């Protein structure tokens with residue numbers, strides 16, 4: 001079996017910044033409340049001309065360039081998104097045609113904030129079995145299109161952003177060492193969009209009742225998030241016969257700074273080994289981990305040979321982890 005690694009990474013963020021001060025003018029909230037409860041200071045919001053696929057194409061081009069490949073070299077595109085361009089067809093199809101990768105298969109994956117790590121795990125299987133050599137995995141979210149800017153429980157948390165990674169066969173000792181993917185649908189009502197699907201198709205009534213926006217039970221999610229991220233982090237480390245002390249960098253899903261801190265303390269990882277950009281970017285769901293990765297690689301925070309632990313959790317609920325040697 002061939003091990004897989006990330007050959008290139010890239011990101012694309014919308015230019016428009018929404019600060020906590022901006023949100024203070026929209027809902028009953030304060031910079032102090034948002035900062036102490038979440039660690040978020042600002043987040044991005046896409047303009048009307050931008051789409052999930054248009055930002056994905058920008059991020060993918062950067063990732064391909066770093067990988068030393070062109071779109072024609074891709075065998076598979078996996079787009080992780082819960083905020084697609086359209087319900088049909090898959091956003092991955094728009095990315096494929098926009099990039100000019102005519103012969104490669106492309107599909108979407110819906111695992112919310114765990115989507116990029118799930119996508120990496122799927123890509124790894126294709127590479128390991130020889131079914132694909134070069135796989136583009138995109139984490140892409142324009143969550144602002146699904147946010148109710150009159151709901152203070154959600155509008156302060158989520159932001160827009162996209163990042164993409166190109167995976168290919170690894171050269172030892174680099175590569176993915178262990179992965180974990182989990183789902184528990186019993187918690188589906190903790191984070192969801194009630195209408196717009198087959199259960200509740202769009203009607204004037206669903207629009208009037210604001211049922212096309214994200215609803216969240218933040219308090220309950222918080223506990224599940226801390227428990228599940230610690231558990232998967234430990235599992236991938238065990239699989240690779242390693243311990244938290246071996247990690248050079250821990251990138252948790254940027255859901256809430258307090259969640260990341262709680263997981264870090266439970267794992268006994270020092271603060272300087274944990275990456276965080278939540279104050280600038282907010283929670284971008286499946287784009288959050290690859291945006292961090294891109295910043296770390298381009299900023300020199302990740303060096304060749306470093307042991308990287310990534311752990312996520314999100315709607316579904318889903319949770320997962322990837323342990324890799326860079």
Ligand SMILES: CC(C)(COP(=O)(O)OP(=O)(O)OC[C@H]1O[C@@H](n2cnc3c(N)ncnc32)[C@H](O)[C@@H]1OP(=O)(O)O)[C@@H](O)C(=O)NCCC(=O)NCCS
Nearest residue numbers: 029030033037113152153156218219221222255256313314
């Ligand atoms: C959402 C979250 C920040 C709320 O923090 P919390 O400490 O749990 O706060 P609570 O929900 O208990 O609310 C406390 C109070 O603040 C209020 N509040 C909620 N949002 C607020 C806001 N933006 N500004 C000011 N007050 C707010 C609540 O109405 C509540 O008021 P009450 O006590 O008068 O009823 C936190 O629960 C969280 O981050 N959960 C995880 C969410 C998450 O990660 N989601 C993404 C998953 S990928």
